[in-house]
Amino acid sequence: MVRDNMKRSKTERQRLLKEKIEETPFITDEQLADFFSVSIQTIRLDRMELSIPELRERIKYVATNHWNETVKALPLEEVIGEVIDLELDKRAISILDIHSDLVFSRNKIARGHHLFAQANSLAVAVINDELALTAKADIKFTRQVKEGERVIAKANVEGNEKGLTIVKVNSFVGSEKVFAGTFHMYRSNEEKGEDNHEISN
């Protein structure tokens, strides 16, 4: 007989535990114990049996993976823009130099999707969440951008609407606006506390 209302079987709990940790790997045993209404020790036994490493190892794992990737992806340079300022869930700025690969060969005008890609990737980057996807976007190309110009995209998080985070991105060449977009971003778990790391230079 099942002893408790909440508590399913051990196997069931372990299944859910695995899921939970995959979803939110930055969770301590204590939080997990709370969540499943069992003791910390039980959680630890479960982790043993499932060979799920401890929190720090999990964080490290995530970190090293992406570290390797960024190292690999480092010679990306200006492809979708270089982030020069980022405060999560608030604002972000990136620069994209329009070099010859990004323009139509005939008229040297930048192909629209590069401006979109810059803005869209900035909208993704500004979201303080593990999963951020564009659900919807409303965009306008207000001026043609030519080879050699430098596009500065500025993203601002404008709040929420129906579970989606609204990010407005405006891109400029000098003082002229060349692109404006409103991105409706899907995110997995709403925001993440006060731990906003800020980079700025």
Add this chain to the structure above:
Amino acid sequence: MVRDNMKRSKTERQRLLKEKIEETPFITDEQLADFFSVSIQTIRLDRMELSIPELRERIKYVATNHWNETVKALPLEEVIGEVIDLELDKRAISILDIHSDLVFSRNKIARGHHLFAQANSLAVAVINDELALTAKADIKFTRQVKEGERVIAKANVEGNEKGLTIVKVNSFVGSEKVFAGTFHMYRSNEEKGEDNHEISN
């Protein structure tokens, strides 16, 4: 007087310390102390002064933030899908295979701007004019697309509005719609000659 052979000034050490940590953020104070031949305490004082956080925080930082910048150096180039059917100023169809370069490494979901790029370039291609540019677009990502899937984009020219040509593009994986967009295309001279080149295979 410089007290030691190896040891440069404090400021010099701190400069190098900063570099070292940026290079290899997964380094403990102990290893750093070894490396600079000073005590652990000195390293800690240095970190304080430079406000460099402790190892775990650094790891966490990399883990939570850096993945966003997985802005990969994919040569977005011309590979925005293969046009398989085109009747100018009427309709067009293209295929895009979602290979590993087009997805977020984390979750294998296709990055939005690729779907946009496919649709947008198709909208450009379908216009029977020497100059075709996207002035405005209204787009919706209706389903996530995963690695390995094949996206078929279908563009239809819907007529004119305020001098802009309206092109609707719908993209599918199998029978499921994954993307919908209305593109307002600017064109230089609205020409509609009967000389429509048609390709089809």
Add this chain to the structure above:
DNA sequence: TTACTATTAGTACCAAGTCATAACTATTAA
């Protein structure tokens, strides 16, 4: 001398674990 900087040492404490051992609870078989 006195003051100050840079460095080193040592202590107490913390978070988030590890490992090992023991004990309690509920069900199940002899």
Add this chain to the structure above:
DNA sequence: TTAATAGTTATGACTTGGTACTAATAGTAA
């Protein structure tokens, strides 16, 4: 009924990689 068993909880000692604080020492400058 008793004993065995699985599952869970408790307890304590130890580990890493730190923080925070205090104190001591060496060398240099006013």
